[in-house]
Amino acid sequence: MAITVxxxxxxxxxxxxxxxxxxxxxxxxxVIDAIEAAHPGLKDRLLDAKGIRRFINxxxxxxxxxxxxxxxxxxxxxxxxxxxxxxxxx
Amino acid sequence: xxxxxxxDSILDAVGNTPLMRLSRLERDTPGVEIYAKLEFQNxxxxxxxxxxxxxxxxxxxxxxLTRDRVLIDSTSxxxxxxxxLMGAALGYRVALVMPSNVSQARKDITRAxxxxxxxxxxxxxxxxxxxxxxxxVAEQPDRYYYPDQxxxxxxxxxxxxxTGVEILADVGDRITHFVTGLGTTGTMMGTTRRLKEHARPVxxxxxQPSESLHGLEGLKHxxxxxxxxxxxxxxxxxTMWITTEDGWDMTDRLWDExxxxxxxxxxxxxxxxxxxxxxxxxxxxxxxxVTILCDRxxxxxxxxxxxxxxxx
Numbered sequence: 001m002a003i004t005v006x007x008x009x010x011x012x013x014x015x016x017x018x019x020x021x022x023x024x025x026x027x028x029x030x031v032i033d034a035i036e037a038a039h040p041g042l043k044d045r046l047l048d049a050k051g052i053r054r055f056i057n058x059x060x061x062x063x064x065x066x067x068x069x070x071x072x073x074x075x076x077x078x079x080x081x082x083x084x085x086x087x088x089x090x
Numbered sequence: 091x092x093x094x095x096x097x098d099s100i101l102d103a104v105g106n107t108p109l110m111r112l113s114r115l116e117r118d119t120p121g122v123e124i125y126a127k128l129e130f131q132n133x134x135x136x137x138x139x140x141x142x143x144x145x146x147x148x149x150x151x152x153x154x155l156t157r158d159r160v161l162i163d164s165t166s167x168x169x170x171x172x173x174x175l176m177g178a179a180l181g182y183r184v185a186l187v188m189p190s191n192v193s194q195a196r197k198d199i200t201r202a203x204x205x206x207x208x209x210x211x212x213x214x215x216x217x218x219x220x221x222x223x224x225x226x227v228a229e230q231p232d233r234y235y236y237p238d239q240x241x242x243x244x245x246x247x248x249x250x251x252x253t254g255v256e257i258l259a260d261v262g263d264r265i266t267h268f269v270t271g272l273g274t275t276g277t278m279m280g281t282t283r284r285l286k287e288h289a290r291p292v293x294x295x296x297x298q299p300s301e302s303l304h305g306l307e308g309l310k311h312x313x314x315x316x317x318x319x320x321x322x323x324x325x326x327x328x329t330m331w332i333t334t335e336d337g338w339d340m341t342d343r344l345w346d347e348x349x350x351x352x353x354x355x356x357x358x359x360x361x362x363x364x365x366x367x368x369x370x371x372x373x374x375x376x377x378x379x380v381t382i383l384c385d386r387x388x389x390x391x392x393x394x395x396x397x398x399x400x401x402x
Contacts, residue, residue: 008212009213011302045303053334084191085212086304086305
């Protein structure tokens with residue numbers, strides 16, 4: 001199942017400058033593993049030993065996955081996973 | 091310092107904030123004092139009131155901001171609240187460009203003052219808001235007055251004229267270190283310039299998030315950002331790199347131990363001050379470290395379950 005992952009500017013150095021990458025997986029966690037395989041270094045920026053890092057917001061379509069099943073949230077073809085950063089400076 | 095109790099205008103309520111000793115944190119730093127300036131005591135609830143007041147008054151005095159124009163700027167939130175307050179107090183219209191994921195509290199507060207909000211792409215963060223503000227101004231140069239807080243000398247100027255002076259009035263006889271995080275860099279630049287003129291040598295440290303994708307809202311990781319024109323890299327004696335986790339844990343500690351519900355940038359600043367104090371203490375030195383508590387934490391409460399849907 002291919003889903004679209006939208007990444008903020010701060011992580012685009014790891015995706016060759018692309019805002020959107022495509023990844024396969026049945027759950028949010030599996031999708032993150034797939035993007036890590038294609039773009040090494042991304043996973044560490046999003047997850048730590050306890051799961052999703054506290055300040056990282058992952059939205060499946062328009063819903064925060066914290067309020068779904070976290071990394072275990074099931075995804076389906078055509079879904080969009082978005083990494084929303086905190087707001088810097090000023 | 092004399093803090094006036096009778097004021098003529100809300101503008102006069104800006105600044106002259108208390109400097110509070112963080113005595114619980116000092117338990118880890120024998121021989122070294124830690125003080126924090128309570129910037130959440132400003133009428134708009136954050137340190138940004140200082141820069142916004144100076145920017146408004148300077149622009150009006152120069153004749154650049156007139157009643158037929160709308161003041162527009164990009165902001166991550168607190169400057170927006172401060173501009174909205176000053177605009178309402180002085181009778182000028184304000185428009186703000188903010189990433190659409192700014193907290194609901196900020197959207198509600200600024201709108202309550204009559205401010206117009208224009209949203210920018212949340213994935214492009216505050217740099218996206220800067221670019222969109224620039225584009226809107228280029229399209230309608232006669233409609234807008236664009237102070238650009240990242241380039242405006244009134245921003246560090248406010249801190250040179252007020253924050254630095256107040257710190258010296260309160261602890262000028264003992265201060266050895268000053269540390270604060272970088273956002274627009276105005277607080278760091280202006281306060282440091284004033285402290286460097288003081289008879290006592292004061293070591294001034296700039297704190298930055300340790301990585302580009304971080305959760306220290308309001309602070310900027312300069313190596314991966316548009317560097318503000320007001321930033322002079324030669325001014326800080328040192329840069330400290332703060333992890334989000336350390337900043338957040340210290341935010342919790344300020345709540346638990348000092349009953350201060352502050353934002354994460356304030357937590358990062360307190361962590362930086364505590365780290366400097368701990369190093370000095372471990373070397374057997376004495377000292378007095380001063381930092382800034384930028385704002386309160388009630389603008390950052392996490393979303394509740396019924397607010398979980400995001401509108402793009």
